[in-house]
Amino acid sequence: xxxxLVRPRSLTAEAAGLRSGAPGLSEYVDRLCALVERVDPxxxxxxxxxxxxxxxxxxxxxxxxxxxxxAGRPPLYGVAVGVKDIVHxxxxxxxxxxxxxxxxxxxxxxxxxDRLLAAGALVAGKTVTxxxxxxxxxxxxxxxxxxxxxxxxxxGSAAAVAAGLVPLAIGTQTVGSVIRPAAYCGVVGFRPTxxxxxxxxxxxxxxxxxxxxxxxxxxxGAVLAASLLCDDWRSAGGAGSVGGAGVDGGAGVDGGxxxxxxGSAPVCGVPDGPYLERAEPVARRAFxxxxxxxxxxxxxxxxxxxxxxxxxxxxxxxxINRFELARSHADWFARxxxxxxPETVASIRVGQGVAAEDRxxxxxxxxxxxxxxxxxxxxxxxxxxxxxxxxxxxxxxxxGTGDAVMSLPWSFLGLPALSLPAGRxxxxxxxxxxxxxxxxxxxxxxxxxxxxxxxLARP
Numbered sequence: 001x002x003x004x005l006v007r008p009r010s011l012t013a014e015a016a017g018l019r020s021g022a023p024g025l026s027e028y029v030d031r032l033c034a035l036v037e038r039v040d041p042x043x044x045x046x047x048x049x050x051x052x053x054x055x056x057x058x059x060x061x062x063x064x065x066x067x068x069x070x071a072g073r074p075p076l077y078g079v080a081v082g083v084k085d086i087v088h089x090x091x092x093x094x095x096x097x098x099x100x101x102x103x104x105x106x107x108x109x110x111x112x113x114d115r116l117l118a119a120g121a122l123v124a125g126k127t128v129t130x131x132x133x134x135x136x137x138x139x140x141x142x143x144x145x146x147x148x149x150x151x152x153x154x155x156g157s158a159a160a161v162a163a164g165l166v167p168l169a170i171g172t173q174t175v176g177s178v179i180r181p182a183a184y185c186g187v188v189g190f191r192p193t194x195x196x197x198x199x200x201x202x203x204x205x206x207x208x209x210x211x212x213x214x215x216x217x218x219x220x221g222a223v224l225a226a227s228l229l230c231d232d233w234r235s236a237g238g239a240g241s242v243g244g245a246g247v248d249g250g251a252g253v254d255g256g257x258x259x260x261x262x263g264s265a266p267v268c269g270v271p272d273g274p275y276l277e278r279a280e281p282v283a284r285r286a287f288x289x290x291x292x293x294x295x296x297x298x299x300x301x302x303x304x305x306x307x308x309x310x311x312x313x314x315x316x317x318x319x320i321n322r323f324e325l326a327r328s329h330a331d332w333f334a335r336x337x338x339x340x341x342p343e344t345v346a347s348i349r350v351g352q353g354v355a356a357e358d359r360x361x362x363x364x365x366x367x368x369x370x371x372x373x374x375x376x377x378x379x380x381x382x383x384x385x386x387x388x389x390x391x392x393x394x395x396x397x398x399x400g401t402g403d404a405v406m407s408l409p410w411s412f413l414g415l416p417a418l419s420l421p422a423g424r425x426x427x428x429x430x431x432x433x434x435x436x437x438x439x440x441x442x443x444x445x446x447x448x449x450x451x452x453x454x455x456l457a458r459p
Contacts, residue, residue, distance in 0.1 A: 005043060005143035007164035008187055011079065011221030014167045018078040020070050025060035025078045032056065032080050032124060036165055042146065044139040045160040047126040048096065054079075055091070059122050067120070074120035081116055082160045082169035086133050087202040089113050096203050097129040097138050097153075099339045102330065107364045107449050110201025112170060112212050112229055119228045124166050127156030130401055133172055133205045134325065136341035137401050144186060144430055148394040151181030152257060152401025154215070157183075158185040161215040164328035168225055172322065174205045175411050176390075176404025178213035182419040183389035183432025184402065186226040190214050190222040191407075192442045194414030196230045208363070209317075209411055219420065219453045223446050234443050265299045266448040269382030271306035271409075278310075278405045280392035286423045287388045288433050290456065299456045304380045306373065307409055313369065314405070316362040317412045323359040326351025370413050370439075377438065384448055385410075389432030392427040406434060416442040418449055422456050 002253035018028060033053040040046050049055075060078065067073040083089055086096045090109040093102055113123065130140040130153035140155040142148040143163040149158040154171025158181035161169050171178045173191045182189025199210055214225040227233045270276070270291065279287065291301050307313055326333075326348045333340065333348055340348070377385070391403045410417045415436050422433035435452060437445030 005039065005146070005163050006186070008162055009164045009167040010218060011167040011216050012224055014077055015079050015224065019073045019075075025064050026057065027079075028078055029032060029053070029056045029122070032165075035445055036124070037430060039163060039165060043143060043159055043163055043165075044143055045127055045156040045163065046082065046124070046166060047128060049092070049125050052125055056122055063120060063122075066272045072284055074118070075224065076116065076168075077120035077435075079121050079168060080124040080166045081121045082124055082166045083113060083126040083132075083159050084114075084154050084169075084171050085129045086172060086439075087113060087170060088201045089123055089126065092123070094126070094203065094430075096133075097131040100336050104332065104336070105203060106202065107203075108201055111198040114199065115229050116170075121168075127154070127160055127169055128269070129153050130155060130177075131341050131344050131362065132203065132329070133174060133177060134344050134347055135401060136343040137398060139398070141398065142184060144428070145396075147398075148396050148429065149184065151184040151394060151397055152392070153177040154181050154213075154327070155401065157215050158182055158187060158189065161185070161187045161217060167221065171213050171215060172199075172202060172205075172211045173211050173213050173407070173411060175317070176407030177370040178215070179407045179417055179419045179432070179434055180390045180402055180404055182215055183421075183430065183434075184285060184394035186421045186430030186432075188216050188219055188222050188421070189389075189419040189432075190216075190226060190446070191411075191417045192230050193416045193439050196416070196440075196442060198231070204324070206321040207328070208320050209323060209414070211411075211414070218350040219418075219446065219449055222418070226442060226446065230395065230442060239446050247421035265451065266383040267300045267302060267381050268294065268384050268386045269306075269377060269380055270301060270303045270386055272303045273305050273308050274310040275313075275409060276387060278391060278403075279388045280366050282425050283388040283392045283431060286425075287386075287433070290422055290433055291386070293458075294452065294455055299451070299455070301386070302380050302382060304376055304382065306376055310409070312365075313409055313412060316365045317352055317408060319358055319362040320366075322347055322351035323354040323356075326354070358454070366412060373413060374438070375427055383437075384445065385436040387434045387436070389419040389422075389434040393427070393429030410434075410436045413439070416445050418445060420453055420456060
């Protein structure tokens with residue numbers, strides 16, 4: 001393909017430029033729509049939308065009239081955002097990646113969209129999702145290698161950011177649907193603590209796990225987006241700053257300066273055991289190289305035995321996930337089950353056979369596991385857990401979305417997680433490094449991640 005498909009754009013730079021008036025919103029919208037019309041037929045990141053250009057020009061006129069002076073413009077003034085097609089947006093149909101009749105899935109606009117619009121954003125369109133954010137993939141291609149999956153279920157959101165169609169996109173993660181596609185597409189993916197971004201107005205998959213997240217080109221963009229979308233964001237003390245002291249001569253790393261003990265290098269834990277062994281050899285080798293680079297830069301890395309019962313952790317998550325998926329779709333599936341794809345049907349059928357008491361037992365198991373992981377982190381003095389973001393590079397073919405197992409325990413626990421681009425496979429596919437923080441400490445996770453991002457960016 002002659003059209004270059006990998007060209008992510010900085011959210012912070014684009015937002016600053018639009019607020020200053022360079023470019024003007026009409027020109028920006030014209031460029032955006034021309035780019036989508038030219039590139040998306042190759043990528044299939046967006047749900048097709050007749051009249052996209054007309055809709056966005058009208059929104060641009062509204063914003064221009066409302067905020068004539070640069071000083072009064074909101075932080076995302078005019079910024080184009082992709083929104084996963086299980087998130088309701090007024091004026092745009094929600095299909096959920098499915099063949100269900102138009103209007104069946106309609107609902108009130110999502111709270112996260114309200115927050116985007118209040119910050120001045122333009123909804124560029126709906127991004128493609130695997131059917132109902134499960135495992136049946138959509139048509140989206142990986143911008144780095146169009147014959148490979150972009151991951152899922154937030155496939156269109158990750159691909160749209162990687163290709164530079166938008167500088168910010170919204171996804172959701174039930175198990176691995178933000179972190180994995182971010183890694184496969186070579187962008188930043190942030191999944192906050194469970195519940196930190198309200199999910200009102202989002203089609204549920206498994207409500208005990210469903211979490212909204214963001215895709216951006218870099219960490220600074222993720223910090224900006226998180227600060228606007230998460231409840232009760234604490235930016236005081238520099239938690240939102242990623243421009244502090246860096247690595248000098250290969251030694252000495254600051255922790256981001258979040259005012260809560262992050263003034264020195266973070267202590268990073270490696271969860272040794274069956275979980276980490278699920279990564280493919282290429283991902284393990286890259287991960288070990290990343291750990292070595294971090295240690296050389298002054299980061300303390302401690303290997304901590306964790307998830308010795310990983311098979312049981314997986315089983316318990318699947319018990320809850322399948323039970324809740326079946327309940328979330330009980331009405332729609334009863335009426336339109338013949339329109340669901342085979343992969344989704346199989347998961348729902350399994351969930352229909354799960355007893356309520358088994359789900360309750362699995363939820364109790366999760367509480368005990370939370371206590372164990374917190375105790376392990378405390379005993380080892382761990383600030384962040386590190387792991388590969390995915391088992392390897394993006395698999396070839398568009399028939400699946402890849403393995404979510406590297407996100408599984410962290411999603412089960414509801415912990416905030418971040419994927420940073422981190423190297424490539426020998427054949428050139430992107431890899432990611434996953435950083436996981438403590439529940440509710442999203443600000444600290446992102447602040448401490450700044451030092452890790454700087455180390456990874458060094459040649």
